[in-house]
Amino acid sequence: MKKVLVIGGGAAGIMAAYSAARSGQEVHIYEKNEKLGKKLFITGKGRCNITNASDMEVLFQNVVSNYKFLYSAFYTFTNEQMIELMKEAGVPVKIERGNRVFPVSDKSSDVIGGLERLLKKEGVAIHLKSEVSKILTSQQENDKTVMGIMLQDGSEVKGEQVIVATGGVSYPSTGSTGDGMSMTEKLGHTKTRLYPALVPIEIEEEWVSRLQGLSLRNVSVSFSAGKKEFYQNFGEMVFTHYGVSGPVILSGSSYLPKYEKKERVEVCVDLKPALSEKQLDLRILRDFEENKNKDFKNSLNLLLPRKIIPIIIELSGISPEKKIHEITKEERRQLIYIIKNLKMHVKGVRGFEEAIITQGGVKVKEINPATMESKLVKGLYFAGEIMDVDALTGGYNLQIAWSTGYLAGLSTARE
Numbered sequence: 001m002k003k004v005l006v007i008g009g010g011a012a013g014i015m016a017a018y019s020a021a022r023s024g025q026e027v028h029i030y031e032k033n034e035k036l037g038k039k040l041f042i043t044g045k046g047r048c049n050i051t052n053a054s055d056m057e058v059l060f061q062n063v064v065s066n067y068k069f070l071y072s073a074f075y076t077f078t079n080e081q082m083i084e085l086m087k088e089a090g091v092p093v094k095i096e097r098g099n100r101v102f103p104v105s106d107k108s109s110d111v112i113g114g115l116e117r118l119l120k121k122e123g124v125a126i127h128l129k130s131e132v133s134k135i136l137t138s139q140q141e142n143d144k145t146v147m148g149i150m151l152q153d154g155s156e157v158k159g160e161q162v163i164v165a166t167g168g169v170s171y172p173s174t175g176s177t178g179d180g181m182s183m184t185e186k187l188g189h190t191k192t193r194l195y196p197a198l199v200p201i202e203i204e205e206e207w208v209s210r211l212q213g214l215s216l217r218n219v220s221v222s223f224s225a226g227k228k229e230f231y232q233n234f235g236e237m238v239f240t241h242y243g244v245s246g247p248v249i250l251s252g253s254s255y256l257p258k259y260e261k262k263e264r265v266e267v268c269v270d271l272k273p274a275l276s277e278k279q280l281d282l283r284i285l286r287d288f289e290e291n292k293n294k295d296f297k298n299s300l301n302l303l304l305p306r307k308i309i310p311i312i313i314e315l316s317g318i319s320p321e322k323k324i325h326e327i328t329k330e331e332r333r334q335l336i337y338i339i340k341n342l343k344m345h346v347k348g349v350r351g352f353e354e355a356i357i358t359q360g361g362v363k364v365k366e367i368n369p370a371t372m373e374s375k376l377v378k379g380l381y382f383a384g385e386i387m388d389v390d391a392l393t394g395g396y397n398l399q400i401a402w403s404t405g406y407l408a409g410l411s412t413a414r415e
Contacts, residue, residue: 001026004412005149005159007132007180009036011401012384012408013165014115019077019409020163021122027409028157029124030149032131032175037112039167039174043356043398044100048108050086051079051402052395053099062396064197064254066389069364070400073372077406079399089114100395135162135183137377144187146379161412163372165383165405168358169194180386181362188376190363192388195257196355198250198397201267202347203243207311211239214307220273221248223255223346225263231255234273243347250356251392253349257359265346271304271339280336288332292325299324304339312338357397361388372408381408 004020006013009031021027029036043049052059059074060067083101086093091114092104103110119126134150148158166180181191215238223231237246244267252267259265272280283303291299297320300309313320316335318327352358366375367382374380383405391397 002161003159004161005157006163006165008165010167011040011398012405015402015405016163016165016383016409017124018118018122019406020412021124023410023413025412027124028127030127030130030132034128039171040112041108043108046108047102047106048111049395050101050111051082051399053079053095053101059396063391065359066364069369069389072370073403073407077403082402089118098394144377146377161379163381163383163408164386166386168361168385170352170355170358184362189366192360192363194358194360196349196352197254197359197390198356198393199253199354200245200350201243201249201253204345204347208239208243208344209241211307212241214239220270222268223252223265225259225265230259247393267344269342271342277336288324294324296320296322296324357390358385359390361386364388371411372404373411383408
């Protein structure tokens, strides 16, 4: 029996500890917060989007960074196995729109409670308010080997294997402050550039702030740089005082780092994706026929949310007081174009404080994808967001945490 020390008690750390203990190891979790799963508690707006029930191909399609690195992890511990494990932990689940998996109770605290019961059952020792400051190693010639950890108070804990699951730098108030990356950099690992991902976007156009609080459902959103469209999705978005947010926007933000420094990025919203331009024209003509003696500003109430109508009128260039029967075919075409192509430009993104995840992290080329063990330090393993892997919204990032954590824990027994 080996002694496995897990740094970090979030989703990846909990799963790594469970997997290692189930494989017969003596396992200790060291968590600097006063409880486990602090970031897990706020995921899915407090409901905890545990995983996604789509088939494996869809999971890989929704990974933004280094999806090939995750093959072994995803197939070693699948989304179906995670759903079964939740049931075993006494947490029944339900599947919602987009195959998102949530606890039936809609409480993330139930997920954390269920995982804690599994840890207790496997005999995992949990050390709360225990911050790790250093990973201890020994060196013989060119080979580094893990010897244990040093805590913030200077005390040392010996262990043959260490799993680092300290997360990224998003939502630092939950304890994700990048300390694990710093510790492993000192051991020779490389940290790729970090970006806030799944994060709200700031917009240049001033009219956006006037729409603050407006939520749009069933819209199509695309991002483009120059002539290249690099993201397109369908769903829900919301306007804020600084720009835009909501699921389709957050997912799109994960692709921005590749483009925003090179070219101006345009966000285009189709407010009526279910209608072709011809169908929309017929719809508008019908509404106009019923309101032909009214002012233009009073003609769109059945077509668009009330709050956005003044903006659409302004962008169309048609006078708000113009009578409906005076509107020309060319003006109507311009109106249709604006409704199908509401354009705005990216000013920047919000910071790590508002980012759901971190893009970037420990370079995956320095980690064995079949075991999650470091290629540089024997006995050192990685799990979760600390690595340069990330995905879109919908439960995919938590599945990365579960799968990499499980594989790391399992690999400690294989060695």
